[in-house]
Amino acid sequence: MRHLSRKKYTNQMEITIRKATLKDIPSLLKLWTKLMEFHRTLSSHFELADDAETVWEFYVRKQLDEPNFLLIVAEVNGNIIGFSLASIQANIPVFKIKKYGVIYDFFVDEAFRKRGIGRKIFDFAREWFEQKGVEHLQVSAAHHNPIAQGFWHAMGFTNYLDRLAREI
Template sequence: MRRRLLSKRSTMCTSSMSIISPPATNVELRLANEKDLPAIADLWIEMMREHEAFEPRLRITPHAVYAYHSYLMLHVRGPKSVVVVMEDGGTIIGFCCAYVCQNLPMFLPAEFGYVSDIYVCPAYQHQGVGERLMRYIRQFFKGCGVQSVQLQVYRHNPKGQAFWKKQGFENFFDRMWLDLGQADHSE
């Protein structure tokens, strides 16, 4: 299955995309497969719990893990999407889900890369694991002909903000929130 997935990927974008060789550690990067989805969904829940701690407006449903599993399935199988994992001794310790988005028809570029989710277990943070995931994602997007990448990061997530800035990202626009249950400010 994994061999078939790798060859399928190479024909969808370009075959110049190769899995980055790991440094002298047990941590390895590889494409995710369907068997990985429960472990990735569990890591996603862990990430969401961390996010809920600093952003109380973020609330996930009781069935979020199942919904995210289905979401991942689309991206493991998608022609212009990728899910990669980092493994240490057979245990998934990080992942990234990314895909090519169609821009609105009145804007250029016509397509851009979008990083949906990235997470590295706390014990492996600040060891280059996230950077390795992003190097692969950049190569994937380049192979798809994408010239720019977008993502969202919570304003009250200073670790996330710092990571993305270190990766070369810059602020582009602000996404705003209005709780309609609060006082009406339209008058």
């Protein structure tokens, strides 16, 4: 498999998109926390457990070398400013599509948005999925997050399922 890492220079910014390493996890945890803090403003469904950061870090460290797990880092001038977490999942056996890719977390620091970095992260993930033989991707975007929904539609995603929730 071809080594995945890309560098591009845009307006004096050196943008690098690559697979994460263990040493990236502290910086990624800070970005993940920002992502979760934003989502908490959208819905109480995003309320985190007290140990959420510890659990996320443990999960990522455990999964990092798994062949069906991908953690992507976006760097600008050597500073981590974005990331994505994705994996390959087996589908329920009654469906024709046997496996699919899922993008779980996706974040670009607000100061670096609207510069094509999100597209570069997605392109990196898409290429990884293609190399793994995955032909179908899924992503969830919060209902009250039209910016994320617009981004994913621009990446070619279409709506096919609405997730509803209620308290009991």
